[in-house]
Amino acid sequence: MKRSVRRWTMPIVLVAIGAGCWPATSRAECWVDFEDLGLGPDSYWNGSDGSGQFTSCGLSFNNTYDPTYGSWGGWAYSTKTDDTDPSWSNQYSAITGVGVGGSATYGVAYYSGWPVTTVPTITIPDPRDLPDGLYVTNTTYAYFSMRDGDGFVTAFDDADWQRLTITGKAGESVVGSVDLDLASGTNIVDQWTWLDLTGLQGQGVDMLELSFSGSQAEMVPSYVAVDAVPEPATIAMIAAAACALLWWRRSG
Numbered sequence: 001m002k003r004s005v006r007r008w009t010m011p012i013v014l015v016a017i018g019a020g021c022w023p024a025t026s027r028a029e030c031w032v033d034f035e036d037l038g039l040g041p042d043s044y045w046n047g048s049d050g051s052g053q054f055t056s057c058g059l060s061f062n063n064t065y066d067p068t069y070g071s072w073g074g075w076a077y078s079t080k081t082d083d084t085d086p087s088w089s090n091q092y093s094a095i096t097g098v099g100v101g102g103s104a105t106y107g108v109a110y111y112s113g114w115p116v117t118t119v120p121t122i123t124i125p126d127p128r129d130l131p132d133g134l135y136v137t138n139t140t141y142a143y144f145s146m147r148d149g150d151g152f153v154t155a156f157d158d159a160d161w162q163r164l165t166i167t168g169k170a171g172e173s174v175v176g177s178v179d180l181d182l183a184s185g186t187n188i189v190d191q192w193t194w195l196d197l198t199g200l201q202g203q204g205v206d207m208l209e210l211s212f213s214g215s216q217a218e219m220v221p222s223y224v225a226v227d228a229v230p231e232p233a234t235i236a237m238i239a240a241a242a243c244a245l246l247w248w249r250r251s252g
Helices: 140-148 234-251
Strands: 007-009 013-017 020-024 027-029 053-056 059-066 071-078 106-110 121-123 133-137 161-170 173-184 193-196 207-214 223-227
Touching (some): 053 071, 140 173, 140 223, 173 193, 173 207
Antiparallel strands (some): 013 020, 053 059, 059 121, 106 223, 121 207, 133 223, 161 207
């Protein structure tokens, strides 16, 4: 099951450590897992409706779409399940074939350089809602491009690498960034992998920008699949329930 992110401030909760409990506060939010977008099976949204963005649980994901070429950049979302077709026509599938925990829907970010440069961004209206992190994996298209090579990319060897960087910004100021290697040599990510963003919290971050670098970064398809932005309060809530159960048993 995906971890959730609720958009309301929790009251004081009790956190259980061993046999004891003490007060703690935590901000929680709604689920940011793309399931609220109502996409049907084996489908995708790429901005062809001209809306320029979509919103999941209050967070905004940018998009550009060029009807002349049918090209897009920024963010799409998908329920595609094809983890075998290495072609560009399969650009909306995650290599896992499903979202986190077997869920249907996930996001696809694409750093597009044509016909206009589009950097994938996530806008966070309230910086307190910056999540603890998110799950990422390669798309099927990017995965096979790196593993086997294609007309542009040479199959990765031990010297090659591909990296995702997420940069946190507060207004126009860069707060910091976090990296995840989508490929290191011939070890190419093919599972949902956690990327921790807690180092960016508490600094007024209201936008995340995604970018790519690597040994063949100019040629490797600059896609990544993203899912299941989690809830900072989940552990505290579970611990509170355990503490309440312990109290009930002792008082019974």
